[in-house]
Amino acid sequence: MAKLCSSSRNTTVRHTHRIAKFIKLKHAGLGSLAFPAQAGSGDAQALDWGSAPEPSLPFMVPDHGPARRTPALRQQKTNRGHSVVGHTVVYHESGLEQRVSSLLRTYKHLKRLVSQYPVVEYIDEDGVIHSHTFDYCIELTNGTRIGIAVKAARKSAEMTALLDRIRANGITGIGKGGRRTPGIIDAVMLATDAEATYELCENAYFILTSRDHHDEDETTRLCDLVKGLPGQVRFGQLLLNCASRAKRRTAIWRLIDLGVLEPGSLGRIDELSWLRLTR
Template sequence: MRHTHKISKYIKMKRVGLGSLAFPSSLSNDGACSSGTGSNESYERTPFVEPSPARATRKPALKQAKTNRGHSVFGNIVVYHESGLEQRVSSLLRTYRNIKTLMSQYPRVEYFDDEGIRHQHTFDYFVELTDGTRIGVAVKPSRKRDEMKDLLKRIRDNGITGVGTGGRRTTAVVDAIILVTEHEATYDLFENTYFILMSRSHHDDAEVRQLRNVLEKMPGQVRFGHLLLDCSSRRTRRTAIWRLIDLGFLQPVNLGRIDELSWLRAAQ
């Protein structure tokens, strides 16, 4: 964030009574009394299971210098990304509460061109929802939208036929296929995912419960920053706010990056 943006944000925060959050005068109310390591109430030791690439039809390098190649882990599955856009998409997918399975480089499907020649395409991500719905996710820049829409139509026209080991064909290998571009996977939403995912392992259960009790007595909308006032630890409270957003108890009024000035409301 540029200095001019920081100053502009500070002015806006001061205008709504949140100036103390921009430049805190001490550490005593910003988490010094909190370990920030999460609650032990819900912590259970589980045996380590080495993540695997699952059904990925291709396995890119886990990390490569001077590129955006890398990986994350969802459950016990290694999820690859080969571009900044793919990284944003995979991070957004991991924040969705109703996702059961997330895999990369799957499924491989076939389609036919205008001359009837057979081709294959591998989806960037495979998602299975808790209700059993399976979705193939293609990730491409918006400049390739028309090209990809034509490709996805050809794949649908061929019954979304998957190509497995040994060339075995499976019709309707997924229930739906979608295209995601940078217009859906924005940098603002990507920044939110960091705090949402972090809150899952670093929240304090007691603080989350206390904040829920506070919200039940607050009708209408409230700014994110106002929830950080008059609390024993801003760090713990901030993580609790993100945890309630992750759980769906708190919802942002507007789509985009969430910060101290954002309006939030309790889910109906």
């Protein structure tokens, strides 16, 4: 009975959210976006994908990169998994780590992302030497390497103190056989759930998807269109009067990824979000 009541309550909440969203869209003059677009020739063409593209050769089997450890695939208390970024398997051991890795992949100056690297040493207040493995390490296009520790915001003070000790020790890496390498990376930083929010992670998902699935012609048409618009425009306004709403939506995300469009505020991007031209 309790499960039935919970299911009914969740259904009611979702229905209430849909109504609230429709009202907001209607007030913004975008009420038609609350309903599926009628299938037209453009949408039919969008669904006609044809044959799959030929794979690029030579094929490279993804590896773990410089990861110093490979987490177990399953563990009852954590959300473990991995993603393949380029030719590297990137691990996450929690939902927070997964969100952080998704956000890192959207950074346009990112050259490489690896996980479980590097292992560095630090000295505690009693003079005892310890080691710490960074959750992620990124290499930027300018060659800068940054180790990223991922922790819940409530543990940020503790983790910040640990990072200070790592810096004080010269960010010294510990290699195989105990070999020490001072300055193994250029900088260290902390990422928490205060930055890697669910809303920003949802944005990251659409940005990453648009890289592989956007239509070049539609993206070019949209780019020409927005360059002629003054000031700001709502995301939903760009979905009106187009041949394929699906292609147009992906093209919008692609322009956001390219930096042609940017949101007017932080948070989840939806049909009501204001976008502005950056160049």
